[in-house]
Amino acid sequence: MDSPGARSDALVPFVLEGAAVRGACVRMDGTVRAALGSHDYPPALARVLGELMAASTLLAASLKFRGSLIVQLAGGGPVRLAVVECDHALKLRATAQWNADEVARLGADATLAALAGDGDARLAITLDPEEGPLYQGIVALEAGSVAALLEHYLASSEQLDSRLALAARDGSVGGLLVQRMPGAGESDAGPWDEASRAIDALDPAALLDGAPVDVLTRAFPGRDLRVFAERTPAFACRCSAARVEQALRIAGRDEVEAALADDGEVRVTCEYCGRRYTFTPNQARALFDAPAT
Numbered sequence: 001m002d003s004p005g006a007r008s009d010a011l012v013p014f015v016l017e018g019a020a021v022r023g024a025c026v027r028m029d030g031t032v033r034a035a036l037g038s039h040d041y042p043p044a045l046a047r048v049l050g051e052l053m054a055a056s057t058l059l060a061a062s063l064k065f066r067g068s069l070i071v072q073l074a075g076g077g078p079v080r081l082a083v084v085e086c087d088h089a090l091k092l093r094a095t096a097q098w099n100a101d102e103v104a105r106l107g108a109d110a111t112l113a114a115l116a117g118d119g120d121a122r123l124a125i126t127l128d129p130e131e132g133p134l135y136q137g138i139v140a141l142e143a144g145s146v147a148a149l150l151e152h153y154l155a156s157s158e159q160l161d162s163r164l165a166l167a168a169r170d171g172s173v174g175g176l177l178v179q180r181m182p183g184a185g186e187s188d189a190g191p192w193d194e195a196s197r198a199i200d201a202l203d204p205a206a207l208l209d210g211a212p213v214d215v216l217t218r219a220f221p222g223r224d225l226r227v228f229a230e231r232t233p234a235f236a237c238r239c240s241a242a243r244v245e246q247a248l249r250i251a252g253r254d255e256v257e258a259a260l261a262d263d264g265e266v267r268v269t270c271e272y273c274g275r276r277y278t279f280t281p282n283q284a285r286a287l288f289d290a291p292a293t
Contacts, residue, residue, distance in 0.1 A: 008172075011061055011090065011231045012212040017224035019191030023178035025212035025219075026057050026233065033171045034235035035094045038274030042100070043108040044115060045079055049094050050168030051146040054175035056086040057233050058164070059125075059150070062179065063088070067129035074124070075141065077117020078102035091236035093272040112149075116141055123149050125157075154179070163196050167204035174207030176219060195220075237273035244268050244277045245287055253288050260284060 008029040015022045032050050041049065052071055060069045066088045073082040082096040098115075106114050113121070121141035128134050137157035139149055147164040154162040161180035167173065178195045198219050207215055216225055248256055248266065259266045266279040279287075 008211075009233055010212055011057060011233055012216065013061065013228040013231075014216060015226050016191055016195065016220065017226050019195075020181040021178060021191050021195045022062075022181055023176065023195075024058050024061050025174075025176045025207075025215050026054055026061075027172070027174045027207070027212050027215070028054060028057065028233050029172045031092060031233045031235050032168075032173050035092055035272075036171075038272075039095070041096065042098070042103045044106060044110040045082070045096055045098055045103060046171075047108075047168045048073075048079070048112055048115060048146065049082060049084065049096060050171075050173040051166040051175075052082065052084045053086075053092055053094055054166050054168070054173040055146055055150050055164065055177075056084045057090055057092065058175050058177040060086040060088065060090060061231065062177070063127070065127070065129045066131070067127065070124075070126040070128060072124045072126070073112075073116055073121070073141075075116035075121025076119060077115060077121065078106060079115040079117075086233075090231055090233040092233060093235060093237045095271045112145060113141060123153070125150075125153055161192065163199040165199050165202050165204055165207060167207040169205070169208055172208050174204075174212075174215065176202065176207060176215065194223075237270060237275070239270040239273060239275055241277060248279070248284065249287055253285075256284050256287070 008027060009031045011024055011026040013024045032053055035053065036046055036049060052073070056069055056071045063069065068085055068087045071084045074080070079096060079098045084092065084094045086092045103115065123139045123141060124136055126134065126136045137153055139153045141149070147166045151162050151164050154160045160182065163178050165176045176199065178199060180192045202219055206218060213227060216227070256266055260281050265281065266284045268277045
């Protein structure tokens with residue numbers, strides 16, 4: 001039997017024994033490659049999407065609710081939009097919209113700010129529970145990295161002291177999140193400072209060197225760690241013929257007729273997984289003749 005964290009796609013929650021510090025470490029290889037493989041993302045954008053996927057997985061795993069967490073980066077720069085969705089079961093999907101020429105000019109090492117553009121760029125984090133109201137927090141794109149942005153979000157919106165380290169390289173991503181538990185007092189300041197220093201000292205590349213348990217052991221040498229049951233992130237797109245049909249009904253008969261006039265059929269491609277849905281004229285028009293199910 002594999003030891004905890006042995007697989008390349010794994011998330012391991014943990015606590016520091018005797019301290020009000022919790023966290024999780026994640027490593028995702030196959031998940032990221034599957035989620036990004038349907039698009040030819042430029043290297044810089046693939047890196048940012050990978051980091052957003054790792055961060056979204058860590059955040060979703062820390063929440064006690066059923067539903068989805070959606071992280072959306074929007075701006076007026078070369079990358080107009082980047083979206084990552086992760087649900088309570090750690091099923092993920094991702095997509096982006098970008099100007100290929102502008103992103104290419106920035107190079108493979110382009111920063112998050114350069115990709116999203118200055119000015120009105122922002123990061124929106126939406127919690128969409130299966131039951132209860134939707135919640136959204138918005139962070140201005142002032143920090144220089146995905147990790148720093150999300151630390152700011154957690155501190156300002158969730159009132160949680162958090163530290164986050166992320167790494168993405170060659171289709172692999174890794175992340176380490178540590179948080180000071182709610183209700184922690186002054187007596188817990190020492191262990192929290194220790195955990196923060198461990199994040200500061202961590203070479204991000206080390207997140208991609210081994211399984212999550214190995215990363216934790218190296219990040220907190222000599223510390224008594226309690227690790228919990230490993231969880232497995234996975235790529236999963238929620239597109240379906242029924243969802244596409246409903247989207248076409250919402251678009252309206254005029255929009256569908258215009259597509260038929262241009263192409264002789266209606267073609268819809270999922271922006272997340274690349275799956276194509278094709279409707280003949282009869283099939284497309286029948287959507288407006290039959291009652292919606």
